[in-house]
Amino acid sequence: MYGLIHSVKLSSDINMGNINRINESINESLQWCTDAKQFSSNVEERNLNDQRIRMDDNDVEGISENLKKRLLELLIVDLASLTDELLCEILSIHGKLPEDYRYLRDKVKLVSCSNDTKWAQKGVLELNALRNCIVHNEARWNDGAFNEINDLCNSGVLAQIGDPVALSYEDIFRYKRAVRTLLNQASQNGFI
Template identity: 25%
Template sequence: MDWGRVNAWTTTLYTLIHSLRIAKAIEFGNMPSLPKSILEAGTWLEPEASYSSVLASEPFGRSAVKFRRNPNIHFEEVVRQVICMLVQDLVVIFDQMMDDILAARSETAGVFPQSKIEKLATHLDPKFEWAKQGCLELIAARNVLTHARGRWNKQSIAIISFVDPIPSVGDELIIGFPMLFRYRKAMRTFLNEVTP
């Protein structure tokens, strides 16, 4: 099992948490210097694109950018958006790793991640049921954040029918950084246990 992408995701998680803590501590520093930060970020990876993008001729960094919403005032919203992006990326990584395990087992499952979890869980020792359920929670959380504007819907609730009490349709989903660590633990445990 190649854990490289999970390890890179984890390093990104740590970096973002640390960066947000520092930015918050200095009240996001000299906010008018945002254009300079964006221009500098444009030099962090070379080339800008590894293919002949039609956008390559479009100017970069010449527009007058500024924080339209003060991140000091909207810090919680920034944190929620960062968590949402990390959850989405973690599910993509998890889904691809499950595809690899299914292929190694010469098995197939449906196209949705929850069907892959259910199929692979047939190889899971019952003492790791918590890991399976944690993975299903990750998938449900991603669905709510990505497709339901952060509100529980019937489809996502059905994925986590084992939770007690179960959320109601329309309830807001709130998850903080500690849940990212728990999702990652459930995912790693699940994948380790079902890998042939």
């Protein structure tokens, strides 16, 4: 996470470097982790069509801003997915079957939290609602997330259903702290 944020910052500082070399960078990336094939995929391999990627120096500012936003969305989705997976492991350790708790929301609500860490449980439920907006509703507020966060927060949601979800990088660090606290509670206190 830190490396990705730093890379985007550096890239923005130098105006994306030489944007006309983006194809060269993508082609180079095809040589990274080449030993990762563990099965013969049904998806055919094709050479990269360099003509399909068109950018010029006039697009740099827009590309940079879009990259920052998309990276933040990716980090939110990734944090929620990792939390789900780690809660499955902790459930198993505590003798519960993860498949009995299909959704992250169900697992989070099951964690036995002390009163002074309920904020973390609510925070991870917020994270899950935001993840669902990003993944299932083009990063826009939907009824489910709107209602869930309205129920969790004292101030309610300031956005309207259909508005883009607005996130900051401060949010990812706050939710990361909530996840860490919740996982510690699950490990120490188990589940209800």
